Amino acid sequence: MSDNPHKHKDDVSGVETTGHEWDGIKELNNPLPKWWLYTFYACCAWAFVYWIFMPAWPHLSTEGWTYTKGVLGYEQRQSVADELAAVQAGRADQLAEITTKPLVEIAENPALMELALAGGKAAFGDNCAPCHGSGAQGSKGFPNLNDDDWLWGGTLDDIHTTLQHGIRWEADDETRFNIMSAFGKDEILTPAEISDVADYVLSLSGTQAEAEAIARGQEVFANNCVACHGEDAKGNQELGAPNLTDAIWLYGGDKATIVQTVSNGRGGVMPAWSSRLDEGTIKQLTLYVHSLGGGQ
Amino acid sequence: MSPAADLTALANEAAHIANPHGDEGERYTAVNSEANRSLYASRVKIYPKLVHGSFRRLKWIVMAITLGIYYLTPWIRWDRGPNLPDQAVLLDFPARRFYFFFLEIWPQEFYYITGLLILAALGLFLVTSVAGRVWCGYSCPQTVWTDLFVTVERFFEGDRSARIRLDKQPWSLGKFGRKFAKHITWVLIAIATGGAWVFYFADAPELARQLLTFQAPMIAYLSIAIFTATTYTMGGLAREQVCIYMCPWPRIQGAMFDEESLLVSYKEDRGEQRGPHKKGASWEGRGDCIDCGQCVAACPMGIDIRDGMQLECIQCALCIDACNEIMDRVERPRNLIAYDTLRNQERRAKGEPTKLSLLRPRTIVYIVVLATVGLIMLYALVNRETLQVSVLRDRNPLFVTLSDGSIRNGYAVKIVNKDHDAHDYVISIEGLPNARISRVGALGEESSTVTVGPDTLANVKFFVTLPAADLPQLDDGKAEFHFVATAIDDGKRAIRDTSFRGPEK
Structure with a gap:
């Protein structure tokens, strides 16, 4: 193809063909339109201007890959x-x-x-x-x-x-601070007493249990918990003690979780911002x- | 001058001038005649000749009406009350409103515009199937402005033959003066065109004042500049090339009309054999076409209508007027060139009587579809609500358990008031017994009244709280209910369905 044995003058237009032929269709070798050509040259010239003024070419330096920064110092970042x-x-x-x-x-x-x-x-x-x-x-x-x-x-x-x-953020002197004791781990209460007090706490928000256990639990509560949670168990925001009579539980409102809470204590931490x-x-x-x- | 000498002169003029590529022995050729059409032709200037007649008169009237509509519409006032603009037609982009006389379109109602475009397209199809390119020939802006620009050209440079002579003359002060005056007038018309355009997008009197004191926004000057340039180029310089090369419509039209469509056509059966005719000579054995070339001279597209249906023909009917003038002079019946159908041409050739069938399957289908779309739009328009409520339920968190065990959901409620006055709306809920509604930011207050300004939208957040005792009414943690907005003054209501979510149990 490159040697152009097929190159010939088109009968209709009188223009030479490029010699390329597809299914009988030949390509005319018309010159580019002038406006197009000059626009192309202008774009080429503009590219050189652009390379000088704007970030353009990647190249290797002693610190690895970098690029020409351009004299305008433009940077998207x-x-x-x-x-x-x-x-x-x-x-x-x-x-x-x-x-x-x-x-x-x-x-x-x-x-x-x-x-x-x-x-x-x-x-x-x-x-x-x-x-x-x-x-x-x-x-x-x-x-x-x-x-x-x-x-x-x-x-x-x-x-x-x-x-x-x-909250309990020790780096801050004015942080909100209070600790719920680990009544089980520190052996302040026996497991039976903890079970009773959990029954009592649950009864405050309407969950029924054995009446005797609740009565025993109330006793345990009065002796150990009222200091923070209050006699009515409605909590104390000064001390960060939660209301135990409402429907909202931070760690969970089932008996097993309450037993765990009383046994091990709780002390969530929030940073001082x-x-x-x-x-x-x-x-x-x-x-x-x-x-x-x-x-x- | 005797009529015969007059006609000979006309024919000679046509032969000399409209024959840029003509061969010896051929008396004249249209610029864009079939013989002259080449894939690589450079443009040859067309000098349309002024004609007189009913179609020319119709075109003057259409030009006056369409230009009048374009230039004057922004200045029509329409009272919408004190809160809204009083411009009849206004595309208010900053406020996102489109005002059209009694109609007011919000962005979400843009389907009205879609409907209008569909109606316009179907109307175009219908008209084209009945009477060809009526749009192109009479009311297309390209045609109207080109006609206006040619009229200006004719005013300064004279009619066809004078213009041709002028272009052939060497440059002189007189020629320069005429050309200069023409271009200046063109530019002024173009500026007025671009200037009228921007008035559709802002309050016209105010913008006019700003434009004249150079205080208008840059975009206004830029738009005027762009429209001035395009009007000058398209109407003054490019003219018929826009229709032939740029516009897709000539390509589509072939599918739009058929052998029963009324098209501007040359009655070959009556016109042939064509040839010069001397006054007093017999008309026996020859056609009525005296080959004077006036249809070619009048054509703004530079074609010869006698070549038959052509892509270039915008069906402006000026050749009908041109031919009728000649037919009157040679005392032959009018309408050698006329609106005619292909089928009738065949019928005449066979000696059958001609007839028009405007109602045929194609036009009936267009009419039915047009009527259907029109009725749907009319229905939508008549039933347009001026009050709308939309509700978006919070999904993060899905619901909140409160300390008393009740469940609370949050809702972003949008109240759209399309009325021209402000209204107070009471927002309430229905279908969820015992649930309380409270407005965020007005927690604890019973008032759930929202004031929405004229033609605006209010975005208000509400909480709906369901007491613990009522939770069993939730079905699998879900209940459907609706928000209701009721205007306090006129009692207008809008309802929006939504759902309430609670724990799945």
């Missing part, structure tokens, strides 16, 4: 960073207001609240979701933040304090968590 910085700068005033204003005032300001909830949601996904779940629904040992039951209080200030200082997040973010998180449906 940097442009993204610049755009993010510009967004932050645009919000700087409002974020400063969130940092300085009391929580209640932010909640009453729709514009600030909108920003705070959006920021809070993003910060929650980044920092809180691993334990509390992406929908703040919690799991065994990690409280559900949507409900109306709070271990350490559900007001804006309570949530804010919990976020700032954490003031050392990791800035005050503005903590406040946004506070408002977000408060808005989930259980805030008081």
Whole structure:
């Protein structure tokens, strides 16, 4: 084919063919349209200009593969960073207001609240979701933040304090701290007494058991548990002692789990976020968590 | 000048001018005649000659109406009350609304536009199957603007023969002046065209003020610039090339009309044998076509209608007027070129009587489909609700157990108020006995009233809580119920079904 024995002049157009033939169809060797050719040359010229000014050619250096940076110093990573910085700068005033204003005032300001909830949601996904779940629904040992039951209080200030200082986070001097004793492991109560007190605790939320066991359990409860959980067993948010009469159980509401809880004690830990997040973010998180449906 | 001498002059003119590729012995050829068609032809300028007659008059009227609609529509006011724009036709992109007189379209109602496009397409099919390329010949913007631009050209440079002479002349101050005036007028028309376009997208008087004080948004100036360039290029320079090479419609039309469609055609049976005719000579033994070339001179597409049906023919009917003028002069019956069907041509050739069958399966199908789509759209339009509610149930978490054992679900409720006034809506639930509804952010308050502004949408979050004692009414952890929005003032209601989820037991 390359030697063009088939090359000949087309009868109709008078143009020479390229010699390529497919099923009797031959290709005319027309010149390229001028506008197309000049556009092509212009693009070639532009490519050289581009190589000089913009990042272009990969090459090896002593530190491995790199590329020509171009004299304009353009970098996509940097442009993204610049755009993010510009967004932050645009919000700087409002974020400063969130940092300085009391929580209640932010909640009453729709514009600030909108920003705070959006920021809070993003910060929650980044920092809180691993334990509390992406929908703040919690799991065994990690409280559900949507409900109306709070271990350490559900007001804006309570949530804010919990976020700032954490729970049983020893690195923070002001952390919320209380320990539930391991009544079984430390041999404060006998296994029989623990079984009785578990029956009593279950009876508080309507699960019936042997009446005598409940009566014995009530006695054990009065002697050992009321200090934190209260005489009515409704808990004490000052001490992080849960309400034992409601339908919500952090670790589980069956007898085996309650026996385990009483025997070994519980002491969940939450980090103090003031050392990791800035005050503005903590406040946004506070408002977000408060808005989930259980805030008081 | 005697009529005969006049006609000879016309024929000679046609022979000289419209024969760019003509061979010796051939008196004239249309620019785009079959013989001249080549795959590699460069464009030969067409000089359409002014004709007079009923179709030319009709085209002037259509031009006035279509241009009037285009330029004036944005300035028509339509009172929608104090809360909404008063422009009759407005595409408000920032607010995502399309206003069309009494109609108002939200983005989710864009199917109305789809319906309109379907109606337009079917209408085009129907008209084409009945009377050929009526759209192309009379009302297509390309045709209308080209006609306008040719009229301007004719005003400054004279009619066909004067224009041809002018183009052949060497450059002079006079020629330059005429050409310059023509192009300036074209550009002004093009600017007005682009200028009218942007008024459809913003309040026309306000935008006009901004445009004149150079305070309009950059996009407005840019749009005007683009439309000015395209109008000038398409209407002034490209003209018939747009129809022949750019537009897909000529390719589609072949499937749209049939042998019963009325098409602008030359009655070959009556016209042939064609040939020059001297005044007073007998018409026996020859056709009525005197071969004067006026149909070719008048054609804005540069074709010879006597070659038969052609892709280039936009069926503007100007050749009918041109031929009728001549037929009157030579005192032969009119309509040698006329709207005619292929079937009738066959019938005449066989000596059978001609007849029109406009109602035939093809047109009946188009009419039925057109009517069906039209009725569906009318029904949708008449039953358009001004109040809509949509409900999206929270899925993360699916449900929340509260301390008293009750179960709570969260719902994002959107209330769409398409009315022109603000309304207060009471949001309630039906079908879930004893469940409580509370508005998030107004926790504990009984009020579940939402105020929605005119022509806007409110996005409100609600909690629905089912007491522990009522949980048995859940079937496999699920119950269907619905949200109801009721306007306090006029009692208008909208209902949306959704479900409530609890623990599966």
